Amino acid sequence: MTGKRNAMEVHDLTVAYDRKPVLWDLDFTIPEGLLVGIVGPNGAGKSTLIKAALGMIPLASGWVKFFDKPVEDVRTEIGYVPQRESVDWDFPTNALDVVMMGLYGKLGWMRRPGKTERERAMTCLEHVGMADYAKRQISQLSGGQQQRVFLARALAQEANIYLMDEPMAGVDAATERAVVNLLSELREQNKTILVVHHDLQTVSDYFDWVVLLNMRQIAVGPTKEVFHDENLRKTYGGRLTIISKIADAVARDAPQGLR
Amino acid sequence: MSDSMIIILTGAFVAGSCALLGSFLVLRKLSMLGDAISHAVLPGIVIAFLVTSSRNSLPMFVGAALVGVLTAFLVQFLSHRGVQGDAAIGVTFTTLFAIGVILVSHYGSAVDLDLECVLYGEIAYAPFDVIFIGDQSIGARALWVNGGLFLLNLAFIFVFYKQLKLSAFDPELAAAVGIPVTAFHYMLMGLVSVTTVGSFESVGAILVVAMIIVPAATAYLLSENLARMIGLAVLLGAISSVLGYEIASHLDCSIAGAMASVAGLLFSLALLFSPRQGIVAKAMSRRGLRRQVAEEDVLLWAARQRELISAEGFTMHELRDTHPDEIDRLARALSRLIHRGLLAADRDGFELTTSGREEGVELLRRHRLYESFLGDKLGYDTDHLHDPADRVEHYISPDDTTEIERVTEYPDRDPQGKPIPPSQKEKEKEKEREKESS
Numbered sequence: 001m002t003g004k005r006n007a008m009e010v011h012d013l014t015v016a017y018d019r020k021p022v023l024w025d026l027d028f029t030i031p032e033g034l035l036v037g038i039v040g041p042n043g044a045g046k047s048t049l050i051k052a053a054l055g056m057i058p059l060a061s062g063w064v065k066f067f068d069k070p071v072e073d074v075r076t077e078i079g080y081v082p083q084r085e086s087v088d089w090d091f092p093t094n095a096l097d098v099v100m101m102g103l104y105g106k107l108g109w110m111r112r113p114g115k116t117e118r119e120r121a122m123t124c125l126e127h128v129g130m131a132d133y134a135k136r137q138i139s140q141l142s143g144g145q146q147q148r149v150f151l152a153r154a155l156a157q158e159a160n161i162y163l164m165d166e167p168m169a170g171v172d173a174a175t176e177r178a179v180v181n182l183l184s185e186l187r188e189q190n191k192t193i194l195v196v197h198h199d200l201q202t203v204s205d206y207f208d209w210v211v212l213l214n215m216r217q218i219a220v221g222p223t224k225e226v227f228h229d230e231n232l233r234k235t236y237g238g239r240l241t242i243i244s245k246i247a248d249a250v251a252r253d254a255p256q257g258l259r
Numbered sequence: 260m261s262d263s264m265i266i267i268l269t270g271a272f273v274a275g276s277c278a279l280l281g282s283f284l285v286l287r288k289l290s291m292l293g294d295a296i297s298h299a300v301l302p303g304i305v306i307a308f309l310v311t312s313s314r315n316s317l318p319m320f321v322g323a324a325l326v327g328v329l330t331a332f333l334v335q336f337l338s339h340r341g342v343q344g345d346a347a348i349g350v351t352f353t354t355l356f357a358i359g360v361i362l363v364s365h366y367g368s369a370v371d372l373d374l375e376c377v378l379y380g381e382i383a384y385a386p387f388d389v390i391f392i393g394d395q396s397i398g399a400r401a402l403w404v405n406g407g408l409f410l411l412n413l414a415f416i417f418v419f420y421k422q423l424k425l426s427a428f429d430p431e432l433a434a435a436v437g438i439p440v441t442a443f444h445y446m447l448m449g450l451v452s453v454t455t456v457g458s459f460e461s462v463g464a465i466l467v468v469a470m471i472i473v474p475a476a477t478a479y480l481l482s483e484n485l486a487r488m489i490g491l492a493v494l495l496g497a498i499s500s501v502l503g504y505e506i507a508s509h510l511d512c513s514i515a516g517a518m519a520s521v522a523g524l525l526f527s528l529a530l531l532f533s534p535r536q537g538i539v540a541k542a543m544s545r546r547g548l549r550r551q552v553a554e555e556d557v558l559l560w561a562a563r564q565r566e567l568i569s570a571e572g573f574t575m576h577e578l579r580d581t582h583p584d585e586i587d588r589l590a591r592a593l594s595r596l597i598h599r600g601l602l603a604a605d606r607d608g609f610e611l612t613t614s615g616r617e618e619g620v621e622l623l624r625r626h627r628l629y630e631s632f633l634g635d636k637l638g639y640d641t642d643h644l645h646d647p648a649d650r651v652e653h654y655i656s657p658d659d660t661t662e663i664e665r666v667t668e669y670p671d672r673d674p675q676g677k678p679i680p681p682s683q684k685e686k687e688k689e690k691e692r693e694k695e696s697s
Contacts, residue, residue: 056434080435087429092482105436137483
C-alpha cells in the first residue's frame with residue numbers, strides 16, 4: 001500500500017451558511033482507492049461538506065485539496081453526483097442527453113458534444129443497465145432509473161474521485177445492488193469514492209472507511225476501527241447542544257460571521 | 260418594404276427574442292423575474308435619457324442592462340436574507356418601477372418619454388421612425404433594433420447552449436464542472452433587460468412579459484427536447500405576431516394586444532391538446548382505462564362463471580342479477596367486447612370466443628396470484644383478499660405477474676383453495692412436451 005496519493009485532504013475546514021456555521025474545524029485525509037461513507041444525522045452537514053469541497057459554497061476558513069491540488073486545477077478529475085431531488089425531472093430531455101451532460105466539463109468552453117460523446121454516454125448507460133431507456137423522456141423514468149442515469153453521468157465524467165450525495169436514498173433494492181456493484185467496480189480501478197449514506201445497517205458492508213460527522217468531525221478512518229457504538233453515540237447522541245448554541249450565537253452576534 | 264410587413268417583422272423579432280430568453284426563464288422557474296426586470300428597467304432608461312439627453316438607443320440599453328442586473332441581484336440578495344422569493348421579486352420591481360415613474364413625472368416635459376408608450380407600446384408607429392445614414396434612409400429603426408437584438412440573443416444561446424442547458428437542468432453539476440453559473444445568470448438577465456428596452460416601443464412593458472413567458476410555456480408543454488422547445492417557442496412567437504397583426508387590422512384594435520392574445524390562445528390550445536400532458540389526452544386515457552376496467556370485469560366474471568357452473572354462455576339477465584348496480588357500465592362493455600372479437604352474441608345470450616376465454620383465464624390467474632401474494636406473503640386474512648385484488652388486478656403488468664408468481668413460489672391454488680390456471684406459456688410448453696413424447 002505504499003506510494004498511494006492522498007485523494008482528498010481537508011484542512012481546518014469551517015463552513016457557514018448565511019453566517020451560521022454548519023461545519024466546524026474538519027481536518028482529515030482520505031487515501032486514494034477507497035470507498036468511503038459519509039455518515040451522520042440529518043443536518044449534520046454531509047451534503048455541505050461535499051459542496052464546500054467542490055467550491056460550490058464559500059469556505060469560512062481552511063482549505064480542501066484533491067490529489068494535492070486545489071479544486072480549480074483538478075475539476076476534470078472529480079465526478080459529482082448531486083441528490084436526485086436537486087434537479088427538475090420534467091426538463092425536456094432524455095436519458096442519453098443527461099449522461100452526455102457529464103462530458104460537458106471535459107469538452108471545455110466551445111466544443112460541442114458529438115458522435116464520440118454520444119457513444120461514450122451510451123456505453124455508460126449500458127454499464128448501469130439503462131441502455132434500453134436511452135431515448136426515454138426523463139420524467140417517465142422511475143426514481144431508481146433516474147438515479148442510475150445520474151450514476152451513468154458520473155461514469156461518463158471518467159473521474160479519479162467521485163463525490164456522491166445519497167445515491168441510495170429512496171431507490172429500490174435492484175438499484176441499490178446496481179449502485180453497490182458499480183462502486184466496488186470503480187474502486188477496483190483505483191478510484192476513490194465518497195458517498196453520503198444514511199442507512200447505518202449497511203455501512204460496514206459497503207464502505208472501507210467512514211467519515212462520522214455531526215457539524216464537527218467525530219471520527220474518520222477504517223470502518224472496522226471507527227464505526228463502533230461509542231462513536232455512533234457521539235454522532236447521533238444529543239450532546240451537540242453546546243456547539244449549536246454557539247453557532248446560533250455566531251449567526252446572531254458576529255457582524256461578519258466567521259469570515 | 261410595406262408598412263404592414265415592417266410591423267409584422269418587428270413583432271416577430273420581438274417575439275423571437277423574448278421566446279429565446281423566455282425558454283430558459285421558464286425552465287429555471289424564473290418567469291416572474293422576467294416580469295420584474297421588464298418593469299424595473301424604467302428608471303434605467305430615464306436616467307440614461309437624462310444623462311445623455313437623447314433618445315439614442317445605446318445609452319438606454321446600457322442603463323436598462325445595469326438596472327436589470329441590479330434587479331436580479333437585489334432579488335437574490337433579499338431572498339438570501341430570508342425574504343420569500345416571490346415577495347423579494349415584488350418588492351424589488353415595484354420599488355424600482357415607482358422610482359422610474361417619479362423620475363418621468365418630475366422631469367415631465369424635459370423627458371420626451373411617454374409613459375403610456377413605455378407601458379403599452381405602439382407597434383403601429385414602427386414604420387414611421389426611420390434611420391438615416393447621411394440622407395439615405397435605411398429602413399425602420401424598430402426593425403433594425405429588434406432584428407439586431409434577435410441576432411444577439413440567438414448568438415448568445417447558440418454559442419453558450421451547452422453551458423446554459425446544464426445550468427438550467429442541474430446548476431450544482433454545472434458549478435462542479437466549473438461553469439460560472441452566477442455569471443451566466445446575470446448575463447441572461449442583462450439580455451432580458453436589453454431585449455425589453457428594444458421591445459418597449461413596439462409592444463410595451465406589459466406585453467413584453469407575455470412574449471417572454473407565454474410562447475416558451477406553450478413550447479414546454481409540447482416538447483421533449485430542449486433545442487426543439489426553443490425552436491418551437493420562437494415559431495409560436497412568430498405565429499402570434501403574424502396572426503395578431505391580421506386580427507388587429509380586421510378588428511381595428513391594439514396590434515400588440517392582439518399579438519399577445521394570440522399567444523395566450525395558442526397556449527390554451529396546447530394545454531387542451533398536448534399529446535402528453537394535455538387535458539384532452541388525459542381525459543381520453545382516463546376514459547380508455549375506465550372502459551378497459553369494465554371489459555376486464557366482464558371477461559373475468561364470465562371466466563369465473565364457466566369454472567363455477569361450467570356454463571358456456573351467459574345472458575344479460577344473469578349479468579344484471581349478479582351486478583345490479585353496475586349493469587350500465589358492464590352492458591356497454593359487452594358491445595365493445597363483441598367488436599374486439601372476444602365475445603359472441605346469439606339469440607340466447609353471450610358466449611366467450613376462444614381468445615376471450617384465454618384473456619378471461621389470464622385475468623383469473625392474475626387475480627388469484629395476487630390473492631396468494633396478499634394472503635401468503637403479506638398475511639391478509641382469507642376473507643380480506645377478494646376486494647383488494649379486485650381493485651388492483653387491472654393494473655398488474657405481465658412482468659409484475661411473473662414477479663408475483665416467483666415470490667409466491669408458483670402456487671397451484673389461491674388461499675381460498677381455488678385453482679390458479681397455468682399461464683399461456685406453460686400451456687404451450689406442455690403441448691411441446693406432449694408432442695415430443697408421442
